[in-house]
Amino acid sequence: MRQDIREEVRRFMIEDIKPNFAAIAQQYNCDYRTVKRAYEEAQQPQVEHHPKPARPSKLDPFKEKISEKLEIGCSAMAIFKFIEKHGFTGKYSIVRDHCAKYKHHQVHKATIRVEHTAGLSAQVDWKEEMTLYNNEGRSFTFNIFLYVLPYSKLKYITLIFERSQDTLFNCMDDAFDHTGGVPSEIWFDNMKQVVDHAKSDIGQRVVLNERFKQFSKDAGYQPIVCRVFRPQTKGVVEALARTTERLRVYNNEFSDEVDLINIVDELCYDLNHEV
Template sequence: MRGDIKESILFLFKEEDITLFNKAELSRRYNCDPRTIDRYIKMAKGEIEAGTQKREYKSKLDEFKPIIINKVDKYGCTAKAVYQLIQKKGYTGKYSILANFMKKHKDEETQKATIRFETNPGLQAQVDWKEDMILTNKQGEQFKINIFLMVMGYSRNKFIIVTTDRSQETLFECMIAAFKYYGGVPHEILFDNMKTVVDHAKSSFAKTVFNDKFEVFAKDMGFTPIACRPYRPQTKGKSEALAKLVDRLKVYNEEFTTWDDLKKITTQFREDINKEYSQGCEDIPIELFQK
């Protein structure tokens, strides 16, 4: 704000008829735009308040921002795809402007969504699979296996079991086995967007819909399912870290003969890693589980 202009206009307003002011002359005297003089005259007359009518800077992207955010949040579209779409809708700006806006939006959403899960005892568990792992027995026969993983959020207590498939029935059997192992059912269980849990046809990038049979199972067991949210790369850190841990099973190549041997090895491995990584963690009180 030009204080000198403001004071002069207010002084002249008291002494003379403001309608007789020569705005062009005053703008030359104060070396400013005539619109600045006009604004201070309106302030002196009480037509506007000081600090109002700030210049608004508009971007060519502004009118397309709702479309952009919808395509990114709901469907996970790339900047290139969105750029091509809004060009057809009349956008004439640069690709870099769009890319910067999308990056800023994603960074803000990630910051809001990324919260480290440090849960109370019995509150939350996380589920995942280690898929299509190949182990070779002593006779050179290959076994294609899957490892079901469940880890408690508070104690980091881990449950793993070897399976031949990842069907929905197998998932349910593994989860029931895990509940028996833990002695109860956690209040919440966090899942990846696996097809045995999520109805992909009804789900979008920003909204997950669980399939009907899984919802019935969750209700019968007494837990609330939670799907991984977009922009939350660290949400499932505990189960993903466990997936890396299970890679240690590779050392048992050529150390077993039958499927039963594999199951025994996996059970012993589970007990070993829980002793190794969970020493010092408190046991989970059963009363904090839903029965």
């Protein structure tokens, strides 16, 4: 319906005069039935639509407690089991969806973009518990150490079968040698080889493992530990972890551990020479 015709019809109604449909139609170059319909619509009483009041949720009495538990890194399932013992009668899916929205909001609210400068930083992580089968059907479960310089995107990855602190130190020494030096700072996940979890408050205060702290001091870099639920702060190495899925094509295509190590080394070379 044309707005100009509606306005013309309303003008007649304000003056309490019945409009001449044919004359208005000729004036606005339209069918008289269009004008008549506009007049009939204008005569209809305006119905006020009141929004329905929001239904109370079974989760409402527990939201404050849920926020407290999320702040210290509790999972949705752990929270569900906890509030269930305190009178919550809803389903797990309600708690899961609420926790997912909360975490998404917190991540986008609190994450600060990290600017990368040449020689300033590196990022470290693991690709954990990857399983491939050799050409005889035997399974090989392994981990991959990931090290990347965010500014240049130079990478170092290597296959390992266990993730001890000594293994981390050896891998980092190899990474320094491979990339030609030690950056000013290195970003780590909240991994047990780096953080003394017994002395830390998740999300509040992080205490570095003493042996790891000494290694960092000897190597000459400043260790930085990312907060939980903040994968964006070390997004470069997170992207590298996803890239290692390219190893899946070698399932049933190798014979032993030596073959597997060579495949990972070849992937590292390829990643550093691809455009």
